[in-house]
Amino acid sequence: MKSEADIEQIDVDAVNSKTYRSLYEARKKIHPKRATGDFRRFKWAVMFITLGIYYITPWIRWDRGDGLPDQAVLLDLANRRFYFFFIEIWPHEFFYVAGMLVMAGIGLFLVTSILGRAWCGYTCPQTVWVDLFLVVERFFEGERNARIKLDAAPWTPSKAIKRGAKHFVWLVIAVATGGAWIFYFADAPTLLVDLFSGQAYFAAYATIGTLTATTYIFGGLMREQVCTYMCPWPRIQAAMLDEHSLTVTYNDWRGEPRSRHLKRMRKEGVSTGDCVDCNACVAVCPMGIDIRDGQQMECISCALCIDACNGVMERLGLEKGLISYATLNDYDANMALAGAGKHVGSPQIIPENVRDEFGKLSERVKRFSPRVFARTRTLIYLFVYAAIGIAMLVHLGMRERLDVKILPDRNPQFVVLSDGSIRNGYELKILNMKGESQQFLISVGGLQNPKISEAGSIYAADNWLATEVPADKTKALKVFVAMSRDHLRQSSTPFNFIVSEMGSTDQKTVSSMFKAPREIAK
Amino acid sequence: MADREIDEATGVETVGHEWDGIKELDNPMPRWWLWTFYATIIFSIGYMIYYPSIPLIEDSTQGISGHTNRAALQVEMAEAAESRQVYLSQIADSDLQVIRGNEELARFAVAGGDSAFKIHCSQCHGTGAQGSPGYPNLNDDDWLWGGDLDAIYLSIKHGIRNDEDDDARYSEMPAYGADELLERDEIAQVTQYVLQISGQDHDRELAALGEETFGSECATCHGPNGGGDREFGAPNLTDAISLYGNNAELIARQIRKPKHGVMPAWGDRLSDETVKQLAIYVHNLGGGE
Numbered sequence: 001m002k003s004e005a006d007i008e009q010i011d012v013d014a015v016n017s018k019t020y021r022s023l024y025e026a027r028k029k030i031h032p033k034r035a036t037g038d039f040r041r042f043k044w045a046v047m048f049i050t051l052g053i054y055y056i057t058p059w060i061r062w063d064r065g066d067g068l069p070d071q072a073v074l075l076d077l078a079n080r081r082f083y084f085f086f087i088e089i090w091p092h093e094f095f096y097v098a099g100m101l102v103m104a105g106i107g108l109f110l111v112t113s114i115l116g117r118a119w120c121g122y123t124c125p126q127t128v129w130v131d132l133f134l135v136v137e138r139f140f141e142g143e144r145n146a147r148i149k150l151d152a153a154p155w156t157p158s159k160a161i162k163r164g165a166k167h168f169v170w171l172v173i174a175v176a177t178g179g180a181w182i183f184y185f186a187d188a189p190t191l192l193v194d195l196f197s198g199q200a201y202f203a204a205y206a207t208i209g210t211l212t213a214t215t216y217i218f219g220g221l222m223r224e225q226v227c228t229y230m231c232p233w234p235r236i237q238a239a240m241l242d243e244h245s246l247t248v249t250y251n252d253w254r255g256e257p258r259s260r261h262l263k264r265m266r267k268e269g270v271s272t273g274d275c276v277d278c279n280a281c282v283a284v285c286p287m288g289i290d291i292r293d294g295q296q297m298e299c300i301s302c303a304l305c306i307d308a309c310n311g312v313m314e315r316l317g318l319e320k321g322l323i324s325y326a327t328l329n330d331y332d333a334n335m336a337l338a339g340a341g342k343h344v345g346s347p348q349i350i351p352e353n354v355r356d357e358f359g360k361l362s363e364r365v366k367r368f369s370p371r372v373f374a375r376t377r378t379l380i381y382l383f384v385y386a387a388i389g390i391a392m393l394v395h396l397g398m399r400e401r402l403d404v405k406i407l408p409d410r411n412p413q414f415v416v417l418s419d420g421s422i423r424n425g426y427e428l429k430i431l432n433m434k435g436e437s438q439q440f441l442i443s444v445g446g447l448q449n450p451k452i453s454e455a456g457s458i459y460a461a462d463n464w465l466a467t468e469v470p471a472d473k474t475k476a477l478k479v480f481v482a483m484s485r486d487h488l489r490q491s492s493t494p495f496n497f498i499v500s501e502m503g504s505t506d507q508k509t510v511s512s513m514f515k516a517p518r519e520i521a522k
Numbered sequence: 523m524a525d526r527e528i529d530e531a532t533g534v535e536t537v538g539h540e541w542d543g544i545k546e547l548d549n550p551m552p553r554w555w556l557w558t559f560y561a562t563i564i565f566s567i568g569y570m571i572y573y574p575s576i577p578l579i580e581d582s583t584q585g586i587s588g589h590t591n592r593a594a595l596q597v598e599m600a601e602a603a604e605s606r607q608v609y610l611s612q613i614a615d616s617d618l619q620v621i622r623g624n625e626e627l628a629r630f631a632v633a634g635g636d637s638a639f640k641i642h643c644s645q646c647h648g649t650g651a652q653g654s655p656g657y658p659n660l661n662d663d664d665w666l667w668g669g670d671l672d673a674i675y676l677s678i679k680h681g682i683r684n685d686e687d688d689d690a691r692y693s694e695m696p697a698y699g700a701d702e703l704l705e706r707d708e709i710a711q712v713t714q715y716v717l718q719i720s721g722q723d724h725d726r727e728l729a730a731l732g733e734e735t736f737g738s739e740c741a742t743c744h745g746p747n748g749g750g751d752r753e754f755g756a757p758n759l760t761d762a763i764s765l766y767g768n769n770a771e772l773i774a775r776q777i778r779k780p781k782h783g784v785m786p787a788w789g790d791r792l793s794d795e796t797v798k799q800l801a802i803y804v805h806n807l808g809g810g811e
Contacts, residue, residue, distance in 0.1 A: 411650030415661040415808060418761035420721075423661075423808060456628060456806045480808050 007312055009260065010279040014290035016224070016298050029151065030224060032134065033144040033283040037307025046122045047131055055176075058183035062086075065435045068472055075185050081472070087396065088472070090433055092403070099392045103385055110381035112240035114373055115325075116247040120234060121301035126226050129177070129219035130286065133170055140166040144283060170220045171212070178211030224287045228298050238297075243328040244372050248301050250281070250292040250323050251331065253338035254361065256349040262316070266359070271351040274322050280312050281305035281323055291323055319361055330366040337364060402438075403431040404499045404508045413515040422516045423482040425455070430477075430499060432469035439468050439502040442479065446495035447514060448487035453480045466502075483514060491518045606634075610795045618671040621802055628802060635803025638796050642788065651807055655766055656783055663809040664763040666755045667691060670811045673752075675801040679789035682755065687787035693754040698739070699778025708735050713774045719748045719760045720768060 013020055015028035060072035062085055069076065074083040082089040082097070089096055111118050120127060140162050141147045153159055182204050183191060194200040195208075218226050227234060241247065255275030259265050265272045275292070282290050284305060287298040291305045309323040338349045356362050409425035417423055432438050442465040444450045451461035455478035469475040493514040500507040526535045527545070535548045551559075570576070573585040609630040613621055621627050640649060646657045653659035658666060667677050680689040698704040704712070715732030717724035737746065743756040750758035757765060765783070766776050788797055804810070 409650075412648075412652035412659075412661060415652070415659065416762055417662050417809075418664040418758065418763050420762035425661075425808060455808060456622065456632070456810075478806075 007276055007278045007315060008280075009277070010283045012279045012283045014282045014285065014288055014293075016228070016288035017290045017293050017296075019293075027225060028288070030286065030288040031144045031147045031151075032286045032304075033280075033308075034138060035284040035304040035307040037310055039303035039307045043122060043131065043302065043304075047128050050123060050125075050128055051132070055180050058180065058188040064088075065471065067470075068435060069187060071187055073184060074187075077185060088433070090431070093399070096392060096396070099388055103388050103392075106381055106385045106388070108237070109240050110378060110385060112237045113242065113245055113375075113378055113381065115301075116241055116245050117234065117237050117299070117301040120227065120237070121248075121303060124233075124300075126218060126231070127300060127302065129173075129215060130223050132173060133219045133223075134286070136169045136173070137166055140169070167220070170216055174212040174215035174219070175208065177215040178208040181211050182207050224298065227287070227300055234297065234300075242377070243332075244375055244377075246325040246327055246368075246372060247295060248291060248299060248303055248306060248323065249326040249331055250294070250305075251321070251326065251334065252292070252294075253331075253334040253349060253354055254365075255292070255322050257351070273349065273351050274313070274316075274318050276312065276316070278312055280308040284308040324368070326368065327372055330368070333366045337362075337366075400506065400508070401433040402499070402501060402506045402508050403433070404497065404510045405429040405431070406497055406510050406512050408512055408515070414517065416517070417482060421451075421482050421484045422488065422514075422520075423480050424514050426479045426481065426497070426512060428477050428479050428497065428499075429474055430467070430469050431474045433472065435471050437468060437470045438504075439466060441466055441500050441502060443498045443500075444481060444495055445498050445509070447481070447483055447493065449484065450495075451482040453482075454478065455480060481514065483516075485516075485520060488514075488516045488520050491516050491520060609634075613795045613798055618675060618798060618801060621798065622671065622805070628806075631799040631802035632806050634796070635799035635801070635806075638792070638800050639803055642792065643800070646785075651804065656781060658765060658783075659763070660804050661807045661809060662763055663811075664758060664761055665752065665809070665811070666750075666757055666765075668752045668811075669805075669809055671801055671805050674804050674810070675797065677785070678797050678800050678804075679787065681787035682785040683782055684784055684786050687789065690787055691755060693743075693756065694782055695743070695756075695776075695780040697779045704735065704739065704777070708732075709774055709777050712736055712740065712777060713770050716748065716759050716773050717768075717770060720762070720764075721760075722768070 010033075013028075015030060020028075057073050058071065061070050062072035062083075063070050064083070069083060071083065072085050074081075076083065080091045082094075087096075108119055137147070141150050150159060150162065179195070186204075191200060191204065195204065222230075252273075254273060256273040258275040258277040259270075259272035260277050262272055262274070262276050281292065282305075284307070285291070286302065286304070287300060289296050289298045291299065303325070306321075306323045306325070310320040313320050313322055334354065335349075338351075338353045354362050354365050405428075407427040407429075409427070413424070415423045415425075428442065430440055432440075442452065443463065444452060450463060452463060452465045453459070453461035454465055454467070461480070461482060465479065467475065467477060493516070494511060495514055496509045496511050498507065498509050526538060526548075528534070529536055529545070529547055532547060536545045537548045539546060550556075570583075571585065572587050573589055574582045575585060576583045609627060612627055613631060616624075616627070621631055639647075639651065643651070647653050647660055648657070651660040658664075663669065665673070667673060667682065676689075677691075680687045680691065682690060683692050683694075684690045696703055699706070699709055711728045711732030712735050713732065714724045714728035715730075715736050718726075718729040718732075736744075736748070740748075743751055743754050744759055745751055745756075748759035750756045762768075764772075766772055766781060788800070792800075
């Protein structure tokens with residue numbers, strides 16, 4: 001077991017803690033130290049996966065047949081189609097996207113009610129890109145102390161080179177970020193060539209420019225200020241938390257009273273908590289807070305302080321988890337056990353209350369239990385989430401790939417023909433949402449002996465009409481339906497258009513009205 | 523100037539005013555705000571130089587760009603015209619049948635004809651081409667002067683019964699009553715006969731008498747059976763469609779002192795491409811032959 005003398009006391013101010021924060025002062029720069037540990041490894045993995053998905057997805061190919069895009073994920077705004085692997089969404093099916101957004105919202109409720117601001121800490125693009133930018137910063141300017149020194153140093157060629165290189169790489173990352181975004185909206189390989197040959201649309205360049213600027217400014221320059229001052233999510237997410245949610249917590253009941261000379265004090269019989277006040281948790285915090293001040297608005301739950309503290313605890317030979325994911329319920333129970341009530345940083349913590357005679361943590365201390373996952377609240381979220389998901393999947397599996405829309409002529413409503421029969425005109429729109437060109441048969445149900453013809457067609461009127469609709473297209477055609485006066489009883493006769501696909505059972509029946517002169521009603 | 527007060531909590535001067543105990547700090551503007559403000563000022567100088575900006579008594583400064591909304595509109599209109607020209611030149615060079623047979627060209631012609639129809643034709647024929655008494659309905663299959671593409675094209679190009687175009691087709695029905703070519707009861711008999719051949723209630727005896735008169739006086743133009751003759755624009759009297767109404771009184775009135783519709787010649791007013799598009803559009807309305 002090492003002595004606490006080996007633990008470096010870091011000279012650091014939590015610039016955003018209540019004590020130091022002043023709304024009347026300019027922002028103090030934060031120089032987060034690199035953390036190592038399980039959570040940091042997990043965050044690297046998340047960064048690797050999310051960035052990988054973001055950059056690679058537009059380049060995945062997916063064969064859909066002739067004339068259709070072969071990009072797996074494509075938001076084709078010009079042709080109003082959304083492609084996602086084997087799913088193709090037309091504008092009138094946009095509710096799938098709305099449903100996904102609702103699911104994303106409920107999913108966020110679910111995760112937040114269990115794990116607090118896990119979205120902020122691990123997967124939010126702001127967090128991921130800031131992490132990436134910090135890697136670059138560390139590469140060129142060194143670790144925390146070196147960066148502080150460089151900040152204070154006068155401008156020299158060496159400082160200029162370091163700074164310049166850092167900003168250059170940041171800008172390259174920012175351009176790549178903005179550049180990757182636009183590939184979701186057009187055929188990626190074509191667009192890449194067009195981009196470099198200057199043939200791409202202005203909107204493409206403007207989008208890259210905008211996203212480059214936001215990535216560079218948010219990720220490189222503004223960092224934690226985006227989360228604290230600009231982002232509405234934290235305020236909303238805070239409302240999802242309750243006393244059963246796991247949040248990053250400094251366990252005062254175990255850490256207090258702090259002592260920089262833990263071993264000596266204990267040897268001398270003075271009871272102390274486990275916190276050696278090394279400030280490792282403060283040094284690694286990208287938000288510039290001291291987690292030991294308790295739950296704070298700024299905390300994004302990135303858990304890097306847990307890693308930092310666990311490293312120290314390990315070296316001291318103490319149990320890990322002085323800073324840990326804990327629920328407010330467990331925290332309060334342990335605080336009560338320690339005799340301190342519910343108040344953070346209360347002086348009445350009695351270290352012996354939570355420890356056994358060997359100095360280990362007592363059996364009576366409440367620890368993490370997986371039961372916090374299954375609560376009424378989380379189960380309801382899960383149920384709603386799953387219900388929407390299943391409903392959409394079922395709908396997706398059953399959805400029709402044929403749709404027909406009918407617009408009857410209003411001017412004139414009907415035309416009297418020379419043989420006295422009545423003719424109505426209709427604008428038919430046939431949506432062939434399949435990947436192949438299809439033949440359709442148009443007929444009419446509910447009218448006696450109707451004559452159907454297509455405007456401009458050279459074929460004579462018959463009781464059916466055939467038309468071809470190309471793959472993945474909407475065809476509009478003007479259709480005339482003529483009826484003998486003798487078969488009409490009223491000035492408005494309801495009837496159906498029946499559009500059936502040849503060589504398949506797909507059929508669509510749409511109701512409409514046949515209009516006739518009023519005097520026809522007998 | 524009065525002594526400025528320093529706020530204790532912040533160490534910032536107040537502006538010296540007090541409202542119900544509330545004082546305002548004299549903080550400077552946020553720098554980003556100020557920079558944005560300066561940037562807009564610099565931008566506005568460039569804008570003023572580039573665009574027309576400062577109003578003068580009758581005009582304004584023109585700016586180095588010489589931009590005007592009218593000129594910008596003209597450029598856009600010219601671009602639109604250029605994009606249409608691809609189709610228009612094809613339409614100019616093609617026969618009506620060829621245009622109709624080409625799906626893309628036909629679609630363009632129908633759309634262009636629709637728009638031209640709304641401007642030039644709807645005043646008489648109605649916005650839906652449904653016509654009104656005296657003005658033919660173009661949706662139906664009854665044509666005075668022919669309903670195939672070429673006949674429609676000729677009717678639009680030269681018009682009907684006008685003085686301005688020598689090729690305008692002309693015909694006039696004698697005023698049998700006003701010019702006393704037929705007696706009153708003869709007119710009544712012919713009226714009953716016309717009611718008979720158009721399949722309506724009629725007086726059999728009078729109609730039988732009217733048939734004779736019809737044979738000698740009307741059949742020359744309207745045909746022995748009243749089927750009409752498009753050569754003279756003579757309407758088919760046997761069908762369900764009539765230009766001036768088909769009850770006894772309206773038919774008799776038309777025999778006594780007929781009305782004749784006049785249509786202007788559009789060949790001089792509109793380009794040939796437009797007339798062709800109109801012909802395609804009218805033909806496409808449902809009655810084209």
